Amino acid sequence: MRIALCSTYVPFINGGARNIVEWLQAMLEREGHEVERVYLPQWDAPDLLFQQMAAFRWIDLSAADRVICFRPQAHLIDHPHKILWFIHHIRVFYDLWDSDYRGFPDDERHRGVRDALFAADNMALLEAQQVFTNSKVVSARLRQFNGVDSEVLYPPVFAPERFTCRGFSDEVVYICRMEHHKRQHLLVEAMKYTRTPVRLRLCGRSSNAGYNRQLSEAIRDHALDQRVVLDDRWISEEEKVDLLADCLAAAYLPLDEDSYGYPSIEASHASKAILTTTDSGGVLELVNDGINGLVAEPDPRALARAMDALYSDRERTRSMGEAAQARLVELNISWSHVLQRLLA
Numbered sequence: 001m002r003i004a005l006c007s008t009y010v011p012f013i014n015g016g017a018r019n020i021v022e023w024l025q026a027m028l029e030r031e032g033h034e035v036e037r038v039y040l041p042q043w044d045a046p047d048l049l050f051q052q053m054a055a056f057r058w059i060d061l062s063a064a065d066r067v068i069c070f071r072p073q074a075h076l077i078d079h080p081h082k083i084l085w086f087i088h089h090i091r092v093f094y095d096l097w098d099s100d101y102r103g104f105p106d107d108e109r110h111r112g113v114r115d116a117l118f119a120a121d122n123m124a125l126l127e128a129q130q131v132f133t134n135s136k137v138v139s140a141r142l143r144q145f146n147g148v149d150s151e152v153l154y155p156p157v158f159a160p161e162r163f164t165c166r167g168f169s170d171e172v173v174y175i176c177r178m179e180h181h182k183r184q185h186l187l188v189e190a191m192k193y194t195r196t197p198v199r200l201r202l203c204g205r206s207s208n209a210g211y212n213r214q215l216s217e218a219i220r221d222h223a224l225d226q227r228v229v230l231d232d233r234w235i236s237e238e239e240k241v242d243l244l245a246d247c248l249a250a251a252y253l254p255l256d257e258d259s260y261g262y263p264s265i266e267a268s269h270a271s272k273a274i275l276t277t278t279d280s281g282g283v284l285e286l287v288n289d290g291i292n293g294l295v296a297e298p299d300p301r302a303l304a305r306a307m308d309a310l311y312s313d314r315e316r317t318r319s320m321g322e323a324a325q326a327r328l329v330e331l332n333i334s335w336s337h338v339l340q341r342l343l344a
Helices: 016-030 046-057 108-127 136-146 184-190 209-221 237-246 262-269 300-312 314-330 335-342
Strands: 002-009 034-041 066-069 082-086 130-133 171-175 199-203 228-231 249-251 274-277 293-296
Touching (some): 002 016, 016 034, 016 335, 034 046, 046 108, 082 108, 108 136, 130 136, 171 184, 171 237, 171 262, 184 209, 209 228, 237 262, 249 262, 262 274, 262 314, 274 300, 293 314
Parallel strands (some): 066 082, 082 130, 171 199, 274 293
């Protein structure tokens, strides 16, 4: 079968939105399908939004037997056999409209843009032969905002057998893009209140140099230089495997995330407990408090207590890591399941 995988990207920014496309391509080609990847750049700025949407609408993919669309606004592509693996809305116009992340005024002009976006999305969503999402959170948003039902299809990682557990160091690792909504700053603040020698390692690039400066200044101001490592770069897959193999536990505490996030599932494959927060959104579909990780209030002192608990009770931490592996099986997170549903 000829399959076109269609998505958007922010230039020079890597992340899970690219991984889901590229890893699916590899799995489809392994099964003998001919795959073409179609990307267009996408910015959420209101003044550029409809120009970008029009570009997708005019793409001709009639040579494909099937198209699978991911990140917005790829679902606007017109095709008789369009499948959506919908990973999020343009959130500043949807669930983040009343948040500090909107970045533009709630006025008549922008409400008009929002209404027009909703209308275009509703039309494109109804054209799809099947709508999948990456989490219950995103499925709930589709029902709330667009009146569309969908099936949750959890995204696996590529070659999960790469991940293994070699032992348990003193270090909690957070491997993710460094962005304010990923909230690495909460862990840095938490380190001020820990009572054990637990350590913290933050790994990842940021699209906002100011946020990295904020983290660096907090580490310096709180005299945490010997206990917190800030690795401001996009680390390789090989380094990631090594860090997860040896760490005490992994952290992932975004604000109301769309899904469980690759940092969580990678840690689970490495049999490591996951530290997250009560408001992390889709992460809570994977992490059960005290079973395969710890769920703390999004407060530095609460996170400090959780980090101390991971350090102090190594046997419980190891047991939660083992349960993290079992949780993946329980949720049927596998490429065989993904291919069976997308190609049905």
